[in-house]
Amino acid sequence: MTRLFGTNGIRGVVNQDMTNELALGIGKAWGTYLKQRISRPTCAVGTDARLSNHMLKSAITAGLLSTGCNVVDIGLIPTPTLQYTVKQKRFDAGVIITASHNPPQFNGIKGTANDGTELTKDVEETIETIYFSRQYDTSDWGNVGTPSTWDGAIDLYFNGILSRVDTPAIKKQKFHVALDCGNGAGCRTAPILLQKLGCKVTKLNCNLDGTFPGRHSEPIPENLTKLMKKVRENNASFGVALDGDADRAIFIDENGEYIWGDKSLSLVGKYITFEKKGGITVTPVTTSTCFEDVIRQNKGEVVYTKVGSPIVASVMKKNHAVFGGEENGGLIFPEFQYCRDSGMSLAKILEILARENRPLSELIAEIPSYEMFKTKIACPNDKKEHVMNQIVEHMKNKSDVRDIDRTDGVKVYLNHGWVLMRPSGTEPIFRVYVESKEKSKAEQVATAYKNIVRSLIEC
Ligand code: MG
DSSP, rough: OOOOOOBBEEEEBBBBTTTHHHHHHOOOOOOHHHHTTSOEEEEEEEEEEEETTTHHHHHHHHHHHHHHOOOEEEEEHHHHHHHHHHTTTTTTTEEEOOOOOOOEEEEEEEEEEEESSOOOOHHHHHHHHHHTOOOOOOOGGGGGEOOOEOOOHHHHHHHHHHTOOOHHHHHOOOOOOEOOOSSSSSGGGGHHHHTTTTTTTEEOOOSSSTTTTTOOSSGGGGGOOHHHHHHHTTTTTTTEOOTTSSEEEEOTTTTTTTHHHHHHHHHHHHHHHTTSEEEEEEEESSSOOHHHHHHHHEEEEEEEEEEEEHHHHHHHHHHSSSEETTTTSEEEEETTTTOHHHHHHHHHHHHHHHHSSSSSHHHHHHOOOOOEEEEEEEOOOGHHHHHHHHHHHHHHHTTTEEEEEEEEEEEEEETEEEEEEEEOSSSEEEEEEEEESSSHHHHHHHHHHHHHHHHHHHO
């Protein structure tokens, strides 16, 4: 069966593969799924700032209403604001129209269960099966759903964050933050949240614009050069950049230096496990060893998962984890919600700076540094499974291999670092990640392992 849902919902180019017809069908299928479990479900819908948001929201809303689902429109909001609202307001489901950090011609549909967490693979597959079978549970004329609107989501979200950090300590410091929302949904929340936390805000790309005129939406170094400059020019305490739907936050230190997501994840993990005297933390196998180093220092434990925030969140929930997240700026705070959240990440970094009373660069310098090297190799999709098994067989005989982990692809622990060989879920490629203390070693190992994987693909 064709898969519609990827790692983060359904995505595509608007009016090519992400069409009204698809959104309408997903609305009907989702409504059918919900009605098999609840007699009169209520679903919250929201959107990010893209030009096609109303078009797709209208289509999916029509589909949901046709099955007898009530739909509450909570407006243009970040993804974590929708997720928190669904949980707090006890909606039966939530849907956000967003393509996160993808270019403006893209849009997508992402689902939320009644506890605010992202839909599990099982639920997505059930919705897909209903969609492809067209076995919709359409209501008679008198029982179609009722649409309504609610504009309290953003205040609810602010109150949730402010009650979970040391707001008085943050306010006292009067931080100066350079904020780059990338013209995305974070424009609706981040500037006000920072003001509520007593910060002076220097804004960049903080006007909503679905064409993303200010910068590309992905918060990677080459897209944040203006923010780095802004931090230096304005002597800001630090800078922060959000992606298009504001679930991820990337930080810039007071010197205008980019902080990789591994490091910010480690800083927050270190702080939380210190406060809690240990605890379980969760992150995907791609995260740098610096995270495990700081968690172990505090007698904490790291559980590794496959790549993707829904799996990180569900493993956190199962293990009663104290913290978790991804190396791309997606941090998950279980006391708030089991979803990546830029607002809570921002507030927590402010709390750490307020309590430590030291500059961000100094705190980051205390996190161990590793060199990461990434490369990719072409591999037909139908060969991936076979190649992975071959890799494991090949590695068993190598003397420098300490351990082999099959959580996601094949991760090989060496005496001086690790290599992860992972087939892409969407493209005909194998990704090879290498981490080592030394740059030259990482590059050397990457070349050697790339050659091994290539030879196994070709044989
Ligand atoms: Mg995102």
